[in-house]
Amino acid sequence: EVQLVESGGGVVQPGGSLRLSCAASGFTFSGYYMHWVRQSPEKGLVWVCRINGDGSSTNYADSVRGRFTISRDNAKSTLSLQMNSLRAEDTALYYCVRSESGRFEYWGQGTVVTVSS
Amino acid sequence: EIVMTQSPATLSVSPGERATLSCRASQSISTNLVWYQQKPGQAPRLLIYGASTRATGVPARFSGSGSGTEFSLTISSLQSEDFAVYYCQHHATWLWTFGLGTKVEIK
Numbered sequence: 001e002v003q004l005v006e007s008g009g010g011v012v013q014p015g016g017s018l019r020l021s022c023a024a025s026g027f028t029f030s031g032y033y034m035h036w037v038r039q040s041p042e043k044g045l046v047w048v049c050r051i052n053g054d055g056s057s058t059n060y061a062d063s064v065r066g067r068f069t070i071s072r073d074n075a076k077s078t079l080s081l082q083m084n085s086l087r088a089e090d091t092a093l094y095y096c097v098r099s100e101s102g103r104f105e106y107w108g109q110g111t112v113v114t115v116s117s
Numbered sequence: 118e119i120v121m122t123q124s125p126a127t128l129s130v131s132p133g134e135r136a137t138l139s140c141r142a143s144q145s146i147s148t149n150l151v152w153y154q155q156k157p158g159q160a161p162r163l164l165i166y167g168a169s170t171r172a173t174g175v176p177a178r179f180s181g182s183g184s185g186t187e188f189s190l191t192i193s194s195l196q197s198e199d200f201a202v203y204y205c206q207h208h209a210t211w212l213w214t215f216g217l218g219t220k221v222e223i224k
Contacts, residue, residue: 045215102208103151107160
């Protein structure tokens with residue numbers, strides 16, 4: 001059974017940093033693109049970034065490029081998101097997602113990030 | 118960026134009735150269109166991909182159609198467990214975008 005379990009969310013002040021993690025199990029982690037997708041009442045579902053199977057290629061939404069970094073450790077089946085220079089508009093529920101041919105097949109339950117002073 | 122527009126925002130339907138949800142893309146996306154269902158407190162669930170292919174385990178009462186810029190999701194006979202929010206999403210480019218969703222509520 002595919003499982004994705006996020007952790008690392010919390011409350012952080014504007015300008016601060018946070019690192020999210022996603023523990024994957026039940027599949028060959030290195031064989032799949034992985035993504036972070038966030039959801040907030042204001043903006044709905046928003047794709048944030050993705051990384052390919054071996055970690056050599058990444059893409060970012062304009063809103064986070066230069067501030068967020070996605071990475072993976074295939075030996076530990078772990079996906080990470082380093083978030084720097086956080087803003088109030090980054091407040092959201094962050095999902096770790098596995099994709100297949102562009103569709104988001106499996107989602108974790110999410111971890112909440114709140115940026116507030 | 119391709120903008121996905123869903124309508125209506127809310128659809129009030131009685132159990133057993135048919136529901137049709139619409140999704141429009143701001144430019145042609147061929148059939149690179151996915152539908153998700155989300156219930157309160159849960160992550161989105163993949164329903165339909167390739168505009169019309171049901172994901173594993175999705176009941177046959179769910180069907181998708183369309184290509185280019187106009188798409189629809191039809192639930193032929195609404196069951197109690199189908200009341201939820203439905204989102205469309207394109208993957209025609211690597212900059213994936215979602216619609217704002219249609220909430221299907223009990224009439």
